[in-house]
Amino acid sequence: MxxxxxxxxxxxxxxxxxxxxxxxxxxxxxxxxxxxxxxxxxxxxxxxxxxxxxxxxxxxxxxxxxxxxxxxxxxxxxxxxxxxxxxxxxxxxxxxxxxxxxxCTIAELVQQYLTLDEWTSMKEKLVNWLQNQSVDVVQWLIQSEELREKQISMLLPGWDEQRKEQLADTIVNSLIVSIKKELTSLQGERMLRRITGQFMEQSGGFLGTLAGLFVDEDKMVTRVRGAIIQQLDSPSVHAMIGGFIQNKISDYERITLGEVFEWITKDDGFDRIRTRLEQMPWGQWLDRMEQLKVAQxxxxxxxxxxxxxxxxxxxxxxxxxxxxxxxxxxxxxxxxxxxxxxxxxxxxxxxxxxxxxxxxxxxxxxxxxxxxxxxxxxxxxxxxxxx
Known part of the structure; x- marks a missing residue:
């Protein structure tokens, strides 16, 4: 090779x-x-x-x-x-x-993903869970040392003096409107008649008898109602009531949750709360809720x-x-x-x-x-x- x-x-x-x-x-x-x-x-x-x-x-x-x-x-x-x-x-x-x-309703929406038996079983489990969880959550809130030391004002987001004044003004306005409404109602008129009648009786003597003969009770009630409403509309009364409510709010905002829980749970209060929570109609609420439309x-x-x-x-x-x-x-x-x-x-x-x-x-x-x-x-x- x-x-x-x-x-x-x-x-x-x-x-x-x-x-x-x-x-x-x-x-x-x-x-x-x-x-x-x-x-x-x-x-x-x-x-x-x-x-x-x-x-x-x-x-x-x-x-x-x-x-x-x-x-x-x-x-x-x-x-x-x-x-x-x-x-x-x-x-x-x-x-x-x-x-x-x-x-579509919530029930129709759920049935797109679950069968009727599955949804029924899930509702039963959800009702039991809500009953047990509601009691456990309340008990945890009451026993939590960290929460018990917190004041109510600390739990309100954005709470300050301006919010306090706004809340007091809202309460004052609502209170005055309610009083006016009550004074102009039939029940309010009866109360004013009773007050004016007692005033006449307490006057006594000749002047009281003379006033009872010549003073028209309807006019007296109308004048008293008008005077009260006029005073309610005055800035001074509004400021006085507002100051009183602000002072009360200041007292309440310094209350700790521990004090609130002690007031709630005294005299077997927690047992009553537990009973009420266990008796809550969670099933009925779920039944009503599933009939609501999603858009609604x-x-x-x-x-x-x-x-x-x-x-x-x-x-x-x-x-x-x-x-x-x-x-x-x-x-x-x-x-x-x-x-x-x-x-x-x-x-x-x-x-x-x-x-x-x-x-x-x-x-x-x-x-x-x-x-x-x-x-x-x-x-x-x-x-x-x-x-």
Whole structure:
């Protein structure tokens, strides 16, 4: 055999072996899937690298994802992004607007997602839950030391002197209107007649008898009513009543919830509250509520609901951000990733990797061919030099 064909044989053989070696090395990442035994002994390199190290890979991947990729800091930072909040607000607003225009009852809406038996069973569970929860919530409120120390004014959002004055003015106006209405009613007229009659009787003597003979009772009642109404409309009376009410409000706003709870629960008051809560007709209320139309329920409140959506989204995301670390610890993200990787089919993983890196794997195979060919060429030169 001449030197040329000898060189071709060396280069071709070495290139074939190099390419075949790299090809099998790539295949051995995924194959064989299971260990192969020969005469009771497991053959080396079986199973393939990824099937053999699947548990270790999944455990390491879970740790990487949980400790470095999906962290509480990263999720909290994502929750603070204005684009996320705006997107949630827009979708929630669109959902509320669409939901509020549905011309169907709540029962019809629920039956789109649940069967009648499922909804009936759910209502029974909801009624029992409301009965138990209402008692538990009231008991928790009464026993909470933190709440018992709070004054009533601390629980009123935006409470200040201006709000106090506005409340006092509202009460004064409502009180004066109610008194005027009562004075002009039949019952009020009877009361005024009784008062004027008692006044005449208490006058006594000749003047009292003379006044009883010559004074018209109807005119007296009319004049007394007019005088009282005139005084009620005067700024001085309004200011006097307003000052009295403001003082009372100041006294009440300093009362702690503990004092309120003690007043409520004295003389077996809590037992009466428990009995009333357990007797509440939750089932009847739910029956009446499910006959309401969605548009009827949400329509009049749509504007106020839409206005509150940004505040609701902010509050929800802030609460979620505060608890994101405990949530991640609770769900144990590394363990979830580990279980998902372990259960992921090797065949599908191979297809994904080959579809993404197939070109690179082919390049590695051809690199083996080239390197093998170079080695064969070097062997050819060595052979020629030895001749």
């Amino acid at each position: 001449n030197l040329f064909w000898m060189g071709v044989l060396y280069v071709g053989t070495a290139g074939f072996v190099g390419g075949l070696t790299n090809h099998f090395a790539i295949k051995m990442l995924f194959h064989p899937r299971k260990p192969i035994y020969l005469w009771g002994k497991k053959l080396p390199f079986t199973p393939g690298l990824i099937p053999k190290r699947r548990d270790e890979i999944s455990r390491s991947l879970g740790q990487v994802v949980g400790d470095h990729l999906v962290t509480s800091e990263g999720l909290a930072s994502a929750l603070r992004k204005p684009e996320l909040r705006q997107g949630i607000e827009d979708k929630l607003q669109a959902w509320v607007e669409n939901f509020g225009t549905q011309d 329920l949400l329509g009049p409140r749509m504007d106020s609901i839409l206005v509150r959506i940004p505040a609701i989204v902010d509050w929800s995301l802030n609460r979620l951000e505060d608890r994101i670390e405990s949530i991640i610890k609770t769900i144990n993200l590394p363990k979830i990733v580990e279980e998902q990787v372990v259960n992921f089919p090797i065949e599908q993983l191979e297809r994904i990797i080959l579809s993404v890196s197939g070109q690179e794997f082919r390049a590695i195979t051809w690199l083996g061919v080239v390197l093998g060919g170079v080695i064969g060429l070097i062997q050819t030169f060595i052979y020629i030099l030895q001749q």
